[in-house]
Amino acid sequence: MLSKSQARMFFFGGTIFFSSIFILLTIDTLAKVDERQNVDLLTPSVIRGKEIWDSNNCMGCHTILGEGAYYAPELTQAVSRRGVQWLTIFLRDPAAMFPGQRRMVDYDFTDAQIEDVIAFLDWIGKIDTNGFPPEPDLRPPAAPVVASTATSASRPAYFDEVCVACHAVGGKGGGVGPALDGVAKRFSEEELHRWLADPPSVRPGTAMPNLNLPDSTRTELVRWLRTLE
Amino acid sequence: MKFKSQRVAYLFFATSLLLFTLQIVFGFIMGFAHMGFDVLHDYIPFNAARASHLNLLVVWLLSGFMGATYYIVPEESDREIYSEKLAVVQWAALVIVAVIAIIGFHMNWWEGRKFLEIPRPLDYLVVLDILLFLFNVGMTVWNAKRFTTTVSVLLLGLVSAAFLYLPGMITFESQVLDSYFRWWVVHLWVEGVWELIMGGILAFLLIKLTGVDREVIEKWLYVIVGFTFLSGILGTGHHYYFIGAPEYWLLVGGVFGALEPLAFLGMALYAVTMARRGGMRHPNRIALFWTVGCGVMSFVGAGFLGFAHTLPQVNLWTHGTIVTAMHGHMAFWGAYAMLVLAIISYAMPQMTGRKLFTGWLPEWAFWTSNVGMIGMTGAFAVAGIAQVYMERKIGMDFLAVQEAIEVHFLGLVLAAALLSLGVGMFIWNFIQYGLPNDEAVTGA
Numbered sequence: 001m002l003s004k005s006q007a008r009m010f011f012f013g014g015t016i017f018f019s020s021i022f023i024l025l026t027i028d029t030l031a032k033v034d035e036r037q038n039v040d041l042l043t044p045s046v047i048r049g050k051e052i053w054d055s056n057n058c059m060g061c062h063t064i065l066g067e068g069a070y071y072a073p074e075l076t077q078a079v080s081r082r083g084v085q086w087l088t089i090f091l092r093d094p095a096a097m098f099p100g101q102r103r104m105v106d107y108d109f110t111d112a113q114i115e116d117v118i119a120f121l122d123w124i125g126k127i128d129t130n131g132f133p134p135e136p137d138l139r140p141p142a143a144p145v146v147a148s149t150a151t152s153a154s155r156p157a158y159f160d161e162v163c164v165a166c167h168a169v170g171g172k173g174g175g176v177g178p179a180l181d182g183v184a185k186r187f188s189e190e191e192l193h194r195w196l197a198d199p200p201s202v203r204p205g206t207a208m209p210n211l212n213l214p215d216s217t218r219t220e221l222v223r224w225l226r227t228l229e
Numbered sequence: 230m231k232f233k234s235q236r237v238a239y240l241f242f243a244t245s246l247l248l249f250t251l252q253i254v255f256g257f258i259m260g261f262a263h264m265g266f267d268v269l270h271d272y273i274p275f276n277a278a279r280a281s282h283l284n285l286l287v288v289w290l291l292s293g294f295m296g297a298t299y300y301i302v303p304e305e306s307d308r309e310i311y312s313e314k315l316a317v318v319q320w321a322a323l324v325i326v327a328v329i330a331i332i333g334f335h336m337n338w339w340e341g342r343k344f345l346e347i348p349r350p351l352d353y354l355v356v357l358d359i360l361l362f363l364f365n366v367g368m369t370v371w372n373a374k375r376f377t378t379t380v381s382v383l384l385l386g387l388v389s390a391a392f393l394y395l396p397g398m399i400t401f402e403s404q405v406l407d408s409y410f411r412w413w414v415v416h417l418w419v420e421g422v423w424e425l426i427m428g429g430i431l432a433f434l435l436i437k438l439t440g441v442d443r444e445v446i447e448k449w450l451y452v453i454v455g456f457t458f459l460s461g462i463l464g465t466g467h468h469y470y471f472i473g474a475p476e477y478w479l480l481v482g483g484v485f486g487a488l489e490p491l492a493f494l495g496m497a498l499y500a501v502t503m504a505r506r507g508g509m510r511h512p513n514r515i516a517l518f519w520t521v522g523c524g525v526m527s528f529v530g531a532g533f534l535g536f537a538h539t540l541p542q543v544n545l546w547t548h549g550t551i552v553t554a555m556h557g558h559m560a561f562w563g564a565y566a567m568l569v570l571a572i573i574s575y576a577m578p579q580m581t582g583r584k585l586f587t588g589w590l591p592e593w594a595f596w597t598s599n600v601g602m603i604g605m606t607g608a609f610a611v612a613g614i615a616q617v618y619m620e621r622k623i624g625m626d627f628l629a630v631q632e633a634i635e636v637h638f639l640g641l642v643l644a645a646a647l648l649s650l651g652v653g654m655f656i657w658n659f660i661q662y663g664l665p666n667d668e669a670v671t672g673a
């Protein structure tokens with residue numbers, strides 16, 4: 001039968017043995033991790049972004065690399081999911097993009113700070129995470145796109161970066177605003193210009209934010225919207 | 230109690246229960262926010278509630294461990310505490326840290342790393358406080374005639390816990406390294422050195438409550454904590470799968486993480502077997518309930534529910550979802566909350582000389598709180614599994630999924646109400662005991 005001194009040996013021996021292996025593996029990890037995290041992309045902007053991330057405890061609502069809280073979206077792939085444009089607008093005024101939804105803190109970030117946060121998220125998204133987050137493997141097959149070829153040809157990139165988060169066209173896109181199929185029948189070119197320039201001034205209290213579109217982008221968007229018969 | 234100075238434990242136990250109550254309040258705030266009622270958002274945003282919930286948890290458990298140590302060490306070492314005054318000073322420092330930290334969180338003053346939110350300047354106060362505590366306990370043991378295995382395991386746990394706080398105080402520019410070393414604190418605490426503290430306190434309670442021979446109990450103590458480190462150290466790898474660390478951690482973490490439940494199975498068998506062998510003859514049955522309950526529930530929460538998501542094939546899908554919260558609640562409750570409640574249940578009659586452990590109140594406190602916690606775990610489990618399927622497997626939008634699982638948080642809050650009722654009864658019982666008094670001192 002096991003004696004007490006043997007039990008003690010088992011405890012101390014095991015502890016020393018496994019601690020040593022753990023230290024060795026840590027040294028090896030530190031040597032290998034620079035490549036997996038793209039240390040050359042770890043710019044001052046990314047580091048500033050991390051400071052903003054930490055000092056505001058964003059991890060108290062969000063997860064990143066799967067760590068944090070379960071109240072707000074996982075942000076490891078935020079940049080590839082949403083794009084820089086969308087994130088910039090979102091971070092200027094979080095409530096505007098998700099009217100009436102679960103709320104994020106409105107931080108009043110400067111444009112420079114927003115750039116840093118996005119640089120940080122972008123860097124996070126490029127880390128080799130052994131496949132996390134995984135591709136959904138039970139996703140229903142995507143519905144065939146109904147939009148006619150003529151319209152999709154000149155569809156502005158800005159629409160897919162930002163507007164599509166709230167509007168659907170041809171059955172694809174968000175549901176915050178109305179689907180825009182057939183919008184050309186409802187609005188004239190001029191009305192669309194006025195609307196996109198500043199929605200709240202046209203319809204006070206509307207949930208569509210003023211996106212501060214440059215004139216050229218607005219013109220491009222209106223031209224395309226007018227083709228959605 | 231044998232020595233007068235053991236009474237200082239009362240201060241720590243009372244603080245423990247007070248902070249526990251506060252922790253539960255913040256739990257409810259988050260539960261309601263998940264249901265869609267984040268009415269306090271402008272004053273207590275979710276991240277402030279969460280940081281408070283977690284740090285209050287850690288501080289009330291530490292306060293409980295300290296109280297336990299001040300109670301156990303004199304008794305085991307056969308002498309008064311080195312300095313009762315120092316113990317009070319050290320208690321005050323702990324309370325000051327906790328109060329400043331919680332207020333700071335609400336003013337956006339924190340570090341923003343889960344479980345280590347306490348801002349850096351306060352970290353130094355924590356270190357100072359722990360050093361005072363260890364000094365006081367160390368001096369008590371140093372000059373003692375007796376040095377038992379139970380005390381040595383307990384002390385080893387406390388000293389290593391203090392030591393492992395340090396990796397959490399290093400600043401990193403890389404999120405990957407930040408996370409890598411955050412786990413040296415978080416994982417190596419709860420699945421490593423805190424288990425030594427747990428083992429030490431359990432051994433003490435079992436020696437006192439079952440009458441089984443000390444040699445037998447302490448021998449098995451070594452075996453169990455041996456298994457803890459055998460599996461738990463490399464088991465840290467189950468947090469390194471997806472944070473940017475090399476691929477071999479999938480194997481190392483997978484294998485050793487899967488072995489970790491053995492230590493908790495050991496704790497459960499240990500408590501149950503010793504209680505059986507002792508024939509449950511001790512009059513303070515309720516302290517034995519909490520002690521055996523701690524062993525069993527730690528196996529369910531940490532061992533079984535930990536195993537449920539520790540394999541990399543599973544963790545890939547459940548990582549960072551409400552499934553983790555399910556496991557976190559039951560594990561902390563079973564292993565550490567019940568442990569502190571067990572030592573309080575044992576020590577109060579000894580410190581006050583009053584035998585208020587019979588009757589319905591303490592027994593109902595035990596059953597109600599445990600049924601409540603099981604219900605909460607169930608609610609988190611259903612919400613978590615639904616989230617994994619809808620968000621991770623099917624690819625639905627995050628917010629749409631959250632709306633779909635809101636109803637399970639109603640279940641959570643109802644079960645939490647039951648838990649709170651149980652805890653309330655426990656605290657009422659605690660208050661009825663009154664303060665420690667000198668008549669209860671029996672002498673060595």
Ligand code: HEM
Binds near residue numbers: 531536553556
């Ligand atoms: C008393 C002991 C334990 C406690 C208090 C505990 C508590 C926790 C907590 C609070 C977390 C979330 C940590 C964070 O994200 O910062 C966690 C995560 C985890 N625990 Fe435990 N745990 C215990 C034991 C175990 C055991 C024995 C196992 C394995 C068998 C285990 C497996 C895991 C895994 C795999 C995760 C990561 C979950 C994820 O990927 O999101 N735990 N635990």
Ligand code: HEM
Binds near residue numbers: 071252562566649
């Ligand atoms: C009684 C009322 C309680 C309620 C309503 C409650 C609710 C919650 C909620 C909603 C979260 C946040 C999950 C998220 O990030 O979205 C949380 C986190 C947590 N709570 Fe509680 N809780 C309660 C009591 C407790 C108790 C008694 C313990 C410990 C014994 C505990 C330990 C934890 C831990 C460890 C976490 C972090 C989990 C993780 O990050 O995986 N809670 N709680």
Ligand SMILES: [Fe+2]
Binds near residue numbers: 468
């Ligand atoms: Fe762990």
